[in-house]
Amino acid sequence: MRPGASKRIAVSGTVVAFLLVAGLGNQWVFKEAWKESSDRDKWYTTLLRIVGYPLWIVDRDELGDEFGETFTTRYVTAGFVGFALLLVAVAAVLALGARGLGERSGGFTAFVVGWFSLVFGGAVNGLTVVAIANDEEVTISEGSGFDRVMANAQAGAYFGVVLGWLVGLAAVAAYRSAASFGPPASPLSPGGYGPPFGYGAPPASGHPGYGAQSPYDAPTTIRPAGPPPTAPPRPTGAPDTPPGGYRP
Numbered sequence: 001m002r003p004g005a006s007k008r009i010a011v012s013g014t015v016v017a018f019l020l021v022a023g024l025g026n027q028w029v030f031k032e033a034w035k036e037s038s039d040r041d042k043w044y045t046t047l048l049r050i051v052g053y054p055l056w057i058v059d060r061d062e063l064g065d066e067f068g069e070t071f072t073t074r075y076v077t078a079g080f081v082g083f084a085l086l087l088v089a090v091a092a093v094l095a096l097g098a099r100g101l102g103e104r105s106g107g108f109t110a111f112v113v114g115w116f117s118l119v120f121g122g123a124v125n126g127l128t129v130v131a132i133a134n135d136e137e138v139t140i141s142e143g144s145g146f147d148r149v150m151a152n153a154q155a156g157a158y159f160g161v162v163l164g165w166l167v168g169l170a171a172v173a174a175y176r177s178a179a180s181f182g183p184p185a186s187p188l189s190p191g192g193y194g195p196p197f198g199y200g201a202p203p204a205s206g207h208p209g210y211g212a213q214s215p216y217d218a219p220t221t222i223r224p225a226g227p228p229p230t231a232p233p234r235p236t237g238a239p240d241t242p243p244g245g246y247r248p
Contacts, residue, residue: 009094017167025051027057034049056083078132115165122159
């Protein structure tokens, strides 16, 4: 993976997740999804409730008057804390998953990681809301405490299942842009395909990888083999005994 690609993928996916929750998890979408109407049981109303689950409330009094419910301060705070932790979870999953992406392949993996990041982030949001405001959750209030915990986690995960592909596309786009315009990866980085290890500039003769020829690399003249050299003859009158002071 090229340097900076993990950060780019994490940032782009987190921005898309923020836009999704900000645009669909507000109280106005909540009002359209849960109001009494003849379309209450239609499939598109159910879909609107799924994508509007990570709820954040600005005017709790207006929303309370609309539905005759009391949206407490703790429940409103839980919504904003869950929103923030959703973004943190998405960024963490994207950053960790991007480290395993290769240089030549990984677009599909980036898409899957991006999709899963919103599923995980939605579940974290649901668990956060029920942990802070367990008895004050208005949409899921039936069953035991464990049932409400699981129901909130599932509702958040459904949000990610329906819309996580958008985060996946953002991750793929960031991955492709990093692969196309980023600096080359280091040969020692995971998944990197840096320049091959060579031995200098190639010579003009076209032999790759050995550099220019030095003066010491000139070919050596090969002499034909002959008889071994013989000792020179002894001079006439030389003594047969070794010189004085020699002891065997």
